[in-house]
Amino acid sequence: MRAPIFVLTVLVATASLRAASPAREGTRLVPDLRVREFALCPDGHSVVVRGDASVLLVDWPGGTARPPVTESDLPPCAATALGFSSDGRLYARTSTNGNITILDTATAAARTTLTGHLGTIGAVAFSPDGKWLASGGLDNDVRLWDVAAGTCARTLTSPTHAIFSIVWAPDGLTFYTAGASRTVTAWNAATGERLRESASLGKPINNLALSADGYRLVAGTFAAEGTNLPADIRVLDAATFAEQLVIPSPDGGAVGLAFSPDGHQLLWASSAGKGITISPLD
Amino acid sequence: MPVPLSRREVLQRCAALGVLVAGPSFGGPLADVFAGAEVGTRQPTPPNALGPFYRRGAPATHELRGAADPGLPLIVAGAVFDTRGETRPDATIEVWQADHLGHYDIAGYRYRATMAADAKGGYQFTSVMPGHYPDRVAQHVHYMVKATGCKPLVTQLYFATDPAFEGDPDHKFSNDPLVQSRELVRPVLLTGDPKDPMARVTFELCLERL
Numbered sequence: 001m002r003a004p005i006f007v008l009t010v011l012v013a014t015a016s017l018r019a020a021s022p023a024r025e026g027t028r029l030v031p032d033l034r035v036r037e038f039a040l041c042p043d044g045h046s047v048v049v050r051g052d053a054s055v056l057l058v059d060w061p062g063g064t065a066r067p068p069v070t071e072s073d074l075p076p077c078a079a080t081a082l083g084f085s086s087d088g089r090l091y092a093r094t095s096t097n098g099n100i101t102i103l104d105t106a107t108a109a110a111r112t113t114l115t116g117h118l119g120t121i122g123a124v125a126f127s128p129d130g131k132w133l134a135s136g137g138l139d140n141d142v143r144l145w146d147v148a149a150g151t152c153a154r155t156l157t158s159p160t161h162a163i164f165s166i167v168w169a170p171d172g173l174t175f176y177t178a179g180a181s182r183t184v185t186a187w188n189a190a191t192g193e194r195l196r197e198s199a200s201l202g203k204p205i206n207n208l209a210l211s212a213d214g215y216r217l218v219a220g221t222f223a224a225e226g227t228n229l230p231a232d233i234r235v236l237d238a239a240t241f242a243e244q245l246v247i248p249s250p251d252g253g254a255v256g257l258a259f260s261p262d263g264h265q266l267l268w269a270s271s272a273g274k275g276i277t278i279s280p281l282d
Numbered sequence: 283m284p285v286p287l288s289r290r291e292v293l294q295r296c297a298a299l300g301v302l303v304a305g306p307s308f309g310g311p312l313a314d315v316f317a318g319a320e321v322g323t324r325q326p327t328p329p330n331a332l333g334p335f336y337r338r339g340a341p342a343t344h345e346l347r348g349a350a351d352p353g354l355p356l357i358v359a360g361a362v363f364d365t366r367g368e369t370r371p372d373a374t375i376e377v378w379q380a381d382h383l384g385h386y387d388i389a390g391y392r393y394r395a396t397m398a399a400d401a402k403g404g405y406q407f408t409s410v411m412p413g414h415y416p417d418r419v420a421q422h423v424h425y426m427v428k429a430t431g432c433k434p435l436v437t438q439l440y441f442a443t444d445p446a447f448e449g450d451p452d453h454k455f456s457n458d459p460l461v462q463s464r465e466l467v468r469p470v471l472l473t474g475d476p477k478d479p480m481a482r483v484t485f486e487l488c489l490e491r492l
Contacts, residue, residue, distance in 0.1 A: 096331065118426065119332025119436045140338040161388070162334045180334055180388055204334075204388075224388075 028275035029063045030056060035269035035276055037256050041077035044261035048078045049276065058276075061260075085123075087130035090147065094121035100135055102147060112150035117141055122179060125166040132189065134175050136163025142177055144189065154192045159185070165208040167217070169238070176217060176238075178205035184219055184241060198241035202229050209257035209266075214238060216281070218266060222253025233257065233268060235281060247279050324367045326490040328463035330438040333424055335386040340376055340394035346409040353382025353410030355480035358423065358439065361403040363488045364432055369403030370489065373429040377407060379422070384415030399429075411441070411481055419458035420446040425487065432489035439485045440467040 030049055033056070038049040040060065047058040049065075057073070058065045068074050077086070085092045086105060093101045098117035101110050117137040124135045126147070133145040142156040142163060161181035168175045174195065178184045182204055186195040198219075207220035217238040222231045231253040235245035247266065251273030258267045259281075266279045347355060362373035378394040380386050387393060393412075397405050412421045421444045427435040440461055442451045451467045461467065471482040 097329075118434055119336075122334075138332045138334055138336055140336060157338075160338045162336060164334070180337075182388075 027063075028277050029058050029060075029267070030065050031275035033065075034274050035255060038258070038267070038269055038276055039077050039256070040258040040261070040267060041075050043075070046075065047258075047267070047276065048074065085125045085133070087126040087128075089130065090126070092124040092126070092133055092135075094124055094135075096120045098137070098139070100124060100133070100145070102133070102150070114143075114145050114150060114152065116143060116152050116155070122163045123166040123177070125168055125175065127168050127175075127189065128170055128172045132172075134166050134168065134177075134189070136166050136177050136179065138162040142166075142187070144192070156187065156192050156194075158194060164204065164206050165219075167208045167210045169210065170212065170214045176208055176210070178208050178219055180204050182221075184208065184217065184236065186238075186241075196241065198236065201234055203231065207254050207257045209259060210238060211259045211263045212261070213263065216244070216259070216263070217241075218257050218259075220249070220254030220257050220268065222271070231270065233266070233279075235266070245281065249273075324363050324365050324488045326365055326433075327435055327437055327486075327488045328465055329436055330462070330466060331460055332426075332436045333438075335380075335388065336378060336424065336426065337388070337391065337394060340378065340391050340396045342397070343395045344397060344405075344407045346377075346379075346393050346395050346407055351382075351410055353413070356409045356411045356483065357406065357480060358409065358483045358485055359404070359406040360485040360487060362399050362405065362427060362429065363403060363486065364429065364491050365488060366491060369399075370429040370432070371399050371401050371403050373399040373403060373405075373427060373487075373489070375399065375405050375487070376426040377409075378424045379409065379412040380415055382410045382413045384413035414446070418460070420444050420461055427487050427489060429489055432491055435487060435489050437487075438466060439483070441470050441481075441483065442467050443470040443481075 029047060033051045036050045038047055040047050045060055047060050049056045049058055055068060056065045057068055089105055090102050091105050093103060098119055100114040100121055102112045103110050118139040120138045122136045122138055124133055126133050131147055133147050135143045140159050140161060142159055143152050144154040146153045162179050163177050164179035166175060166177050173189055174186055175189055176184055176186050182200045182202060184198040188195055201219060201221050203221035203224050205219045206222050209218045215238055217236045219234045223229060231249040233247040233249055233254055234243055236243055249270045252271035254268050255271050256269045264282050266281055267276050269276045362370040364370055375397045381393055393409060395407060397407060399405050412423060414421060420440050423439040425437050446457050447454045455461045455464050455467050468483050468485050472479045473482055474480045
């Protein structure tokens with residue numbers, strides 16, 4: 001289980017703080033920090049970064065890092081950066097016992113607990129309108145939850161691999177799952193129908209991110225034991241899953257992926273590397 | 283090896299706590315007589331992490347080991363009970379494990395099986411001793427066990443002979459931080475021709491009644 005926000009925020013930031021030059025391709029944000037997770041806030045001006053013992057706010061695109069002093073300094077997107085899925089008002093906390101707890105972002109009070117998965121939840125994601133939560137488990141199940149009712153509206157039983165990541169399309173009609181199958185699957189959120197599946201990316205997929213316009217999907221793979229294939233990041237056409245670009249990730253699988261607000265750059269951090277790398281997409 | 287994977291394999295810190303219900307208290311040797319025979323005397327098998335390698339739909343078989351498979355042959359047998367001490371012939375037991383080198387078959391179903399318990403709740407399968415792999419300390423076999431009216435059990439079987447336990451599983455079982463219960467570490471009996479030994483393990487499972 002990932003540590004809750006209110007615990008992490010009291011930790012003292014230990015990363016070296018330095019002003020970086022404006023985001024240029026190939027530059028890194030917080031270049032000395034071993035990044036565990038990060039998220040670009042919807043305001044487009046800041047990045048919340050979690051390191052081993054710190055949570056930092058980093059200006060985008062300037063790169064100046066500052067440690068948040070209190071919880072109130074953290075923008076709502078901190079919930080995502082710290083491993084939760086959030087629609088702004090609510091966030092979902094996952095566990096290793098199959099339960100998902102929906103909490104109020106402002107008060108951290110638990111609203112409801114969703115039960116049904118077995119074992120660790122691999123990923124959760126709110127629909128853009130906040131009405132639905134999609135979840136994927138290591139039990140291979142993909143579930144759609146009615147957030148207000150606190151009930152499971154649908155279980156998609158066709159997957160046969162653990163799910164590690166979920167993202168919704170901005171229109172809320174489609175969501176994407178990926179994981180141990182090494183493929184990305186698109187689902188019709190209204191019917192639960194499997195719309196399409198990508199070709200195998202060769203390695204398990206740990207992270208997905210979707211551009212704001214919904215046209216581009218990035219999938220972060222990691223080097224699986226026995227495959228001798230290095231980790232990389234694949235940029236796919238979200239509509240066809242045609243591969244547009246491969247970004248090598250020599251320092252291990254991506255622990256975070258985000259499009260720049262204009263959609264022309266990708267921010268990513270790897271499991272064994274330092275900092276957040278900015279890669280061009282065009 | 284995949285750090286992101288291990289990140290998801292976070293400890294089930296509280297999994298084994300708070301679920302143990304004390305049975306009726308019989309002093310001395312009587313305790314042995316009544317253990318397992320009285321309603322409510324069985325304690326549920328501790329759960330353990332599901333892990334990222336589960337695949338739904340494993341074939342119905344008891345023979346996970348092919349005739350030419352390398353590795354130490356392994357026979358695991360046991361029975362499924364519930365917390366009332368009743369055998370569960372309706373139980374379904376899914377097992378999955380790495381091969382002798384520590385590799386999981388992700389594309390297919392090698393070393394994966396779904397078994398139905400027999401009329402006495404029993405099960406048995408042949409396999410090979412699973413290998414070690416970089417992300418995990420101890421050799422293990424994954425279990426998912428279900429029966430009507432019971433809480434599904436996700437757990438793992440470990441081996442007392444595992445070098446990870448340094449010959450002292452009683453005190454060193456937590457050398458693998460995912461092993462949170464000594465009860466899941468089972469004795470291993472080596473049998474057969476000394477030139478061609480096989481390992482036998484008994485692992486009984488107890489499901490919590492809902």
